[in-house]
Structure formats: C-alpha cells, structure tokens
Amino acid sequence: METMQELFYRDPYAREFSATVTSCREGKKGFEVVLDDTAFYPEGGGQPSDEGTLGEAKVIFVKRVGPEIVHYIDKPLEVGSTVIGKIDWERRFDNMQNHTCEHIFSGLVHQKYKLENVGFHMDPDDITVDFSGEIPMESIPELEQLVNQAITQDIDLKIEFPTEEALEAMEYRSKKELHGVVRIVTIPGCDRCACCGTHVRRSGEIGMFKILDASKHRGGTRVRFVAGERARRDYGWRVKEIAKVSALFSAKPHEIAKAAANFIEEGKAKDQKSAQRTERYLQFVASGLVSRNGLVKVFEEDLSPFELKRFAGMLKEKFPESSIGVFSPIEGGFNYVIASSDPELPKFSKSLNAKLNGRGGGRDGMVQGTYRVDKEAVEEAFDEIFSK
Template identity: 30%
Template sequence: MAFQCQRDCYMQEFVTSVVSCCPGELKLETNGKKEKVKGFNVTLKDTILFPEGGGQPDDRGTIEDVAVLRVTRQGPEAVHFVGSALEVGAEVQLKVDWERRFDHMQQHSGQHLVTALADTMFGYKTTSWELGRQRSIIELDTATVKPGEMEALERAVNEKIRDHVPVTVQLLSLDDPAVEKVRSRGLPDDHAGPIRIIEIEGVDTNMCCGTHVSNLSHLQVIKILGTEKGKKNKTNLIFLAGNRVLKYAEKSYSIERSLTALLKTGADDHVEAVDKLQKSVKVLQKNNLNLLRDMAVLIAQNFKSNPNRGNLFCLHRKDGDNEFMNIIANEICTEDTVVFLTVGEEKGAGLFLLAGPVGIVDKLGPRVVELLEGKGAGKNGRFQGKANRMGRRAEVEALLQEHSRLRSSEEE
C-alpha cells in the first residue's frame, strides 16, 4: 500500500493508531561518532513520516510529542524508532518536520526534472543520485559534458518551473501495461503493493516511492553549481533546488561581506587579493624557515662555546619544527651530550627529540614518551615523535638531570 505521506505529501499532521511497539536499538551519529541508542520500534496503522527510499532520506517528526529518530521501510511497513514506549492500540498524533520534508520534496522533484531534461536534450542517462545535506548530486552516464550544455540545461529546467507544470501521482498494479512505458531503475526486492508513478506533465513519467511537489512552481528555482569527474567514466552534476538556493545565496553574500572587510577590496577583486596574500605568505614562510635554521645553528654554537655547559642540553621553542630540532642535535656533539628538544604549544601537543649516546637514548627514550603521553621511535642515538602533554617537559628534564648527575658521579 501507499502511506499517507505518499498519498498527500503536503499533510503535516495526522491521527492514526499504534499497531506494535517493541524494544530496539539504533546506531546514531553524534559529533562524528556512531553510538548505539536503546529505544522502541513502532509500527502504525498509517503514517505521514516517509521512510527512507528512492534516494530520499527519511523524515523526522513526533508521535505524541515523542521524537522520531529514524523511519525505515520493512516490506509493507514503516518502522518508527522512538525513545519512549507507546501503547499498542492507542490513537496518536503525528507531526512531520515540515522544513526538512519540503526541502526533500524540492530536491527530489528537482532531480526528476533535471534527469529528464538531461536525457531529452543531450542523451545523458542518470545512473544514480544522492540527496545530500547541503547539495545534491546526479550521476550522469557520460565521461564528459560539452561547454555550454549545463547552462542550457539550467535555463530549460527553470523555464519548466516558470511554466507551472503540474506533477501528479498514479498508483498502478504491477501487471498494468502502462508500467512498461515508465522510466525506472527497478523495484526493490521487498516491494509490496501497487506501483507508484510520478508524472511531470509533458516532461517525464517515472516510477518512484518518494515525496514530491504537486507543481514545478513549488521548486521556485534550480541552480546547477557545476559538474565534476565521477567514477568509471561518469560525470557528477551538482545542483540545488528551492530554498537551498536562497540559503546558498544568503551564505555566499555573508562570506562575501566578511572577505570584503578582511581584504579591503570589492568582491570582484577577492581572488586576486587572496592570490597575492598566498604568495606573500610563501615568501614569509621561506624567510622564517631560513631564520629558524640560522637560529638553530647559533643556539648550538652558543651551547658548545660555554665552558660550563655540562653534558645535558634542554630547549623548548613554540615555533620550531623537526628540522629545527635536528639541526641543533647535529651541531651539538651528541656522542657525549644528551639533548632534549621540544617544539609546539607550552601545555598542548607538539614534537620532541631526544639525542645522545645510543645506550642512554635507548634506555630513556621510552620513558620520555610515557611522560609526554605521546608516540615515538628511535635508532642510532635519536628518539623522536609526538608529545600530547607538553606541560610535563619539566618531569622529563628532571629525569634527564638526575641521569646526568649519576653519570657524572660515575665518571669521577
């Protein structure tokens, strides 16, 4: 059967009843990490919350003010995952997150329109598509597109939008001869019930389970951002539809204003201004690197010229790097001197280098890594790596000073 969300894509509230409610688990992504959440899988007599399918993500909404975290289709049923149990047989009110739903409707109908006209105008078939969070991608079955084709395609799709072309839905039985004439990439293995056909009058007839606008005018506008090379001789067409175009324009203007304030130039000169800045930064970085190299040599020579230098040298510098540390270690004779160098933030993460007699470095290197809570490796009298707790340098220096004192006592 078709769900209520498919029969009336514009319905935002709906009353139905709970058919089943069973404990379940769901993997949710939070701050880039997937975590298992315990809750309940609920099936309803009918639903206005669309389950994921046809390239369209699932809806969000509420059942009796309980948040619906996921909607999936299992055969003829839509399964709603919620955090609280619902009483079987109870009447419940559903509300759909309309902003999310209407956005999906605009992108999905927009994809049908772009796909149909790309085929009609240039013979480019659509092999797949992705409704992304910020922009959508249509994979075209062509290795390249010719100059001017995307501009012509964009003009054509927006002309159809201005023409207020109706979009209608039909439900056909699987054995209806009309099904054979409909564009389709095939039905899922667990499909049940009638075939749902989306028709853009005079433009396209397509088999689809998703939610769609009832008239192309509801798309407002489509912007084709461009194309990029896809996989296996495909081309990815990137587009925005409806409210996403407005949000993109608003965001772009905000960025433009910020860049104008920072660069002190008009929008037309932003690229040139940034190019000049990048070149200046490269020159400054090169000069800074040369200065660090010279400084490293001077630091080492100053230590070596000190008659009371001892057999331990420790130094931290915020703006150094691995090369800076290695120059110092190379300049100081580490056959009889232990060198401990660190670069980076005073108490954050950074880099370290321990150099000296092979036996001492092999013995103390792992302990230094442990104290700095980092990672490292060593050979031939060098042990270096990453430190996560640079604030513990003093503990490392105390360890090395104690070892140096014992070493001096033994030599006496």
C-alpha cells in the same frame, strides 16, 4: 491499507490528519506504532522519513516494514484510540522540492548523455547524485540552466499506476526491473521515472536549483546540488560568510579570492624571511659551541620540530664525531632531536625514552620525539647514555 494508497500518496500536501492506532509495541528505538492510515512518509527511495507528532508523542523516524508503516515515537499510544498526526511541513516540503528537482536533473542528464542515476542521497544541507558515466565538466552550467528553465515553465507532474502490459511498453528510468504495482512519476519534457517518493504538484513550486560542485567519482560523476528552500538557506549562509571574509580582508565580496591569494603570498614571503633569520641565528649559536667528551647538547627556546632537525643536522656537520642533542621546551617537557654516527643510536634512544617518559624514534643516524621530564633529568640521562 493497500500499499501505495496511503494518505501521503493520495494527498502529499496533507499536514494534519486523524487515524486509528492499530498496534503499539515497545522496541529498541522507543515505541513502534502502526496506524490504519498515515500522512507520514516512510524512509525510502533516497528520501528521508517525515518527522512530526502523533498526539503528544514525537515521531522520530518512520519506516516501512513489510506491509506496515511503523512510526517510531517517544511515548506509547493506546491501541484503538484516534490520534491526530501533524507533519513537520517545512521538512517535508523541502524534501518534496529537492526530490522533484532531482527527477528533472537526472532526467535531463539521461536525455542528453544517456547516463543513469546510480546513487541518490538527501542530506539535511544538500543532495548528492551519482551518475554511471562522466558528464563533461564544461556542460555543468548548461545543465543547471536547463533545470531552472524547466522550473520556470511550471510543468504539471503526472503520477500513474500503469498496468503491467502498459509498463512493458513504457520507457522510464528505474534502477531495477519492476513488476506488480509500479508508481510512475512523469515530468513532461524532462523525465519519466519509477519512484515511491513525494513530489510537488508543479515544477514551479521548486523555486530554484543550484549545482554546488561536480567531480569524477568511481568512473562516473558525482554532483551536489540544492533546490527550493534548501537553496535559499545555502545562499543565506554563504552571503553571511562572504561578508565576514570581505570585512577581514577589507575587500569587496567579488575580490576576496584575490585578497586571500595575496594574503597567502605575503605570508609565504614572511615565513621565508623568518626562516632565513632563524637560520642565521642558529649558525651564530653553532659557532659558539664546542664538543665536550664527544657530546654536544643544546637547549633552545621556541624551535619547531623542523628547526630542531635542521639545527641538529647543522651541528652534526660541524662535529661529525660527536653525539648531538638538541632540545626545545614544550609544556611539561621537551621536543628533542638526537644525531649520532654511533650504530647503537636506536638502542640508546629506546633507553632514553624509557628513562625520560619519552616517545619517538628515527633512522639514518637521527632520532626525534618528546620527553616528559625536566631539564635536569634530560641532561643527566643524555650524559649517562652517550658517555658510555
């Protein structure tokens, strides 16, 4: 079969076809089958391959290998047999809608800003396009509107294979210089581009286009968008999630951002009050402590690592000549902070970690981490190390 004359090019709307199996071999990804013709699009040009079935076999992936189009399937097929192929049409048409829409979008960006499409990737949920320069962020809504206007105009696409002479005289988008058989896809008024992908017949079949976000990326601009059925799916899950959040905040859908901001501010205020209460409590506990033999050790419930460190610092100010150990129970052990002016503290900390199945360290007279032993073992080891 001559390249670029396969069935998926002759009739991109073919959902079912029959073909002869010309080869079948077992490979690393299952069985590799070649047909005398195929409607299965092979991965290429940023567009994923088709999926579907060949007879009873599942088509997992399709790739062009040299002049052949290889179908990777889960069961062997008899060479010389006739097989019925069925395309996963929902997946294919979704890709056709989004690929065609990318042409319109990239073409209009090229017309307006003279920027090149330098990267194109089709994920199952959205499309990513990278451009060679910065698109003004304030122009993104206008570009979205222009693309949707082109869709509603229901423009007929034109696909041609110009001669080499005609190609040289033609202005078209391409990531590299091309020779030989070149497939040119034209969307009048929007774009002319060399492309090997599949497309809808008319722009109106795309349905709709929505930019999800745009940002600066490596000196250029990265844009994520959805079109067609993919846009409907995207809109569907967003509506559901917004409804859930709206119910949680008891706010109207268009007011949930404000409700979330208020919730966060209220949470910060509560956290601040809680921190103030904890500070007063720790000061109260500290007022009743005494240093015994140059050691102060405290076991307190429900202290975060930050609160442990704050408490140890508070006690160090009160007992500057003592070694301070603050411990808070966790499942299977303790979080700890030890503060001491003893220059041997790093050495002592390593010894305690070894004795107490511990992890952690620090500097500037303070170490912190976890011990995985019981309280009795912590007390005994702390007294032994720092009483020397």
